[in-house]
Amino acid sequence: MRSRLPVVLVLPAVIGLVFLLVPLAGLLINAPWATLPAQLFSQEVGQALRLSLICASLATVVCLVLGVPLAWLLARSDLPGRGVLRALVTVPLVLPPVVGGVALLLVLGRRGVVGQYLDQWFGISLPFTTAGVVLAEAFVAMPFLVISVEGALRAADPRYEEAAATLGASRWLTFRRVTLPGVMPGVIAGTVLCWARALGEFGATITFAGNFPGRTTTMPLAVYLALETDPDAAIVLSIVLLLVSVAVLAGLRDKWISGPS
């Protein structure tokens, strides 16, 4: 049986889809297809792409390790001022990324509040390093993970956890065996968002980690600089970044999110 789709929903949905996809079509139409293969396999592109994938993945790991517990704290604990904390966690979402980068410099830079001790005591200087790129990306991307995991946790039925507790499970065991599997779709959606955001990160990265080929030049930075002199190259780089991210995201989706839920 077929039910009629309501026009009130379908029309804006289609407009929304077109709105999101037309800029992508613009890139594809303007792509210099003749020189594309040569650009694709140039050393700089390979270097920037590899660095982007590595940094975005490491940043996502950082976000998972720190973000999931943070989401749990926000959703399950009875901390005073939880609402304020939750709002504060979303600050990197609102902050222009360049400002986020400056903030990171002020804290972790060579003269920063914390950074000056890192430098003096351990000789660690984070700006202009690959580790700096990972940090900048994690800073900007973590709220996406926290918010989606927290939403899933709040929507989950706490009675399962209570049941586990009455059966004698510790809180850690309950978290691992009951809570986490229950919110897995939320965690995966958050991870995907977080990774995608990290991959496209520009402002905080170039401000905090700078731009040096092979060390801190990720794809978005390469795209921006290419735009200055060679818009065609910038389009090619953008398409490469898009294709790779779409391929990875589609692959993950098939593997983890499909099937009966």
Added chain:
Amino acid sequence: MKRVLVLTLLLAGCGSPAATSTGGDITVFAAASLTESFTKLGTAFEAAHPGSKVRFSFAGSSALAQQINQGAPADVFAAAAPANMKQVTDTGAVTATPATFARNTLQIAVPRGNPGRVTGLADFAKADLKIALCAEQVPCGAAAKKVFEAAGVKAAPDTLEQDVKAVLTKVSLGEVDAALVYRTDVKAAGGKVEGEDFAEAANAVNDYPVAPLAKAPNAPTAKAFVDFVLSGRGREVLIEAGFSAP
């Protein structure tokens, strides 16, 4: 209606440059390095031409050139390099002959107190110093490349920034020991950054061209603004900001 408009345009175009023909809003696209001086010039222009309002869009010259070529409704374009002006004259977005209104030269910028004890271009080759330069794709980076070639110094930068203001931020925060920026940027940074002149700067003098756009929505005021930038009063403001006269 159309005829009236044409007539008005004709009158505005042919009439003597009376103060009455200017007025209304204009949008000026100007290189990021002109932020301080052009903001001042805009205020002075508005005072001299009552009823006019100057709005600015400051950004990297090549980004602005691309916006103009994509049809951004600007009246005047002031670029940091002739190459960026060429981007818009090539497409016919600017048909008037651009006029050079200022020159800028590079200076060595160090954080206050000069913690890296940088005294000249040769220090830029030291691996233990943190060095910031502009990326070669942007004008200040191209200029830096020229002076290093002239000086025979192989620079060892730690970062190649996307524009001169980003370089300046790294210097004023003390994250780098030395950088090459324009003299005007050092001046704009106030006391946080110290500037040092060097002889090789003469190898990369940057000319700033200005021109009204062919499709300027407010052509008379656009022309008046360009004239104002080129006037004695305009030059005064620019020199105060650290530019030199062309």
